[in-house]
Amino acid sequence: MRSKYGTTLLTIALLFLVIALVVGKVYDIGLHRPPLKYANIPDVTKEYLRSLDRNNRDQGITVSDVGPFDWDNNTDLGQDKHTLNPLDKDQGQVRSGWQQVENANFIVYYEFDEDALWQGHALDVLRVAQETIEPLKELFGVYFYPSTVNGRRLALYLPSTSGKYKETTCQLLEQPNYDITNVAGVTIIQVGPLGCLTRGIVLSPDVFEVPSDHINGFVKVLQHEMNHYVFFTALNYNNDVHHYLWISEGIAEYFCRRHNGHQVRASDSINFISTNCDLNGEFTMEASYWAGESFFNFMEEYKGKNTVKRFLQNAFQCSTDSVFINMGMPAPQLHQEWIEALELPAVDSLELENSLGNSFS
Numbered sequence: 001m002r003s004k005y006g007t008t009l010l011t012i013a014l015l016f017l018v019i020a021l022v023v024g025k026v027y028d029i030g031l032h033r034p035p036l037k038y039a040n041i042p043d044v045t046k047e048y049l050r051s052l053d054r055n056n057r058d059q060g061i062t063v064s065d066v067g068p069f070d071w072d073n074n075t076d077l078g079q080d081k082h083t084l085n086p087l088d089k090d091q092g093q094v095r096s097g098w099q100q101v102e103n104a105n106f107i108v109y110y111e112f113d114e115d116a117l118w119q120g121h122a123l124d125v126l127r128v129a130q131e132t133i134e135p136l137k138e139l140f141g142v143y144f145y146p147s148t149v150n151g152r153r154l155a156l157y158l159p160s161t162s163g164k165y166k167e168t169t170c171q172l173l174e175q176p177n178y179d180i181t182n183v184a185g186v187t188i189i190q191v192g193p194l195g196c197l198t199r200g201i202v203l204s205p206d207v208f209e210v211p212s213d214h215i216n217g218f219v220k221v222l223q224h225e226m227n228h229y230v231f232f233t234a235l236n237y238n239n240d241v242h243h244y245l246w247i248s249e250g251i252a253e254y255f256c257r258r259h260n261g262h263q264v265r266a267s268d269s270i271n272f273i274s275t276n277c278d279l280n281g282e283f284t285m286e287a288s289y290w291a292g293e294s295f296f297n298f299m300e301e302y303k304g305k306n307t308v309k310r311f312l313q314n315a316f317q318c319s320t321d322s323v324f325i326n327m328g329m330p331a332p333q334l335h336q337e338w339i340e341a342l343e344l345p346a347v348d349s350l351e352l353e354n355s356l357g358n359s360f361s
């Protein structure tokens, strides 16, 4: 009788221990998992993100009903030391593989080469990425340091060949045949209930074949892609944040000053904008870039930089159409003002200086 009582007690104690261990484990997992950020992403927002992935090649966006989980940089492609250690001699050859340079905000992955050419590119990219933080903060009013994205540092990949560029992009996107023909850089993003995770930015090796400040040089391309990082991380996915492609591409082109802030003034371009660039709708894919940039240049020049900033603050919370309404700027009227601004003759700073000089002579 006494021993039966003892066995029961022992069983209860063991059961209690098992339950405590399980609860502890669950608690531990919960402790290290990011809090739910976007519990109910509206269908219209999911459809928007999927349409970006279908229609555009420099933003690779996937939407998930769970996660994303791999916030830690340990799962970056460049962290696969097992297969990519350059010191592993394979039949006398040094194996190529990802190397890295890093700081508190970024990890730049580059491929090993004996002349250290790519290490030089990686250091340049790291410097420019760091210098781009402040201007992004100035434009968007926010930058996402690692502490604000579950400790994740922004991963930048510099594949050295076009084959490796495609391979890296497809691996990060987990899509075997992603088309990156004529695409200078790609930003790869995952959105889910736990937040917006940027898997990485991949730059085409072509961007190092031209001077760094060239229209397709690495500086502008990197700035364009980093603009996507901040824009998409800032969107509030609990809301309907459906935007036209020209918003995200236009603001990225405007930010990197692809055309040095110059307006398009060729009559063909103005006619095109007049008939094809309704602000309450999509532009063609190509026009989303150049005409989108032109629109934000117009907005800065005629409405002021603060209007551009207010526009973006609004855009983080609601759709493009709602932004125009909230700001009291009817899209058709704004479209008309934009065209009228383009039709005005260009006044460059030299002409302005001369005319001011003349008025005093």
Ligand SMILES: [Zn+2]
Residues within 6 Å of the ligand: 058, 059, 224, 228, 248, 249, 252
């Ligand atoms: Zn883009």
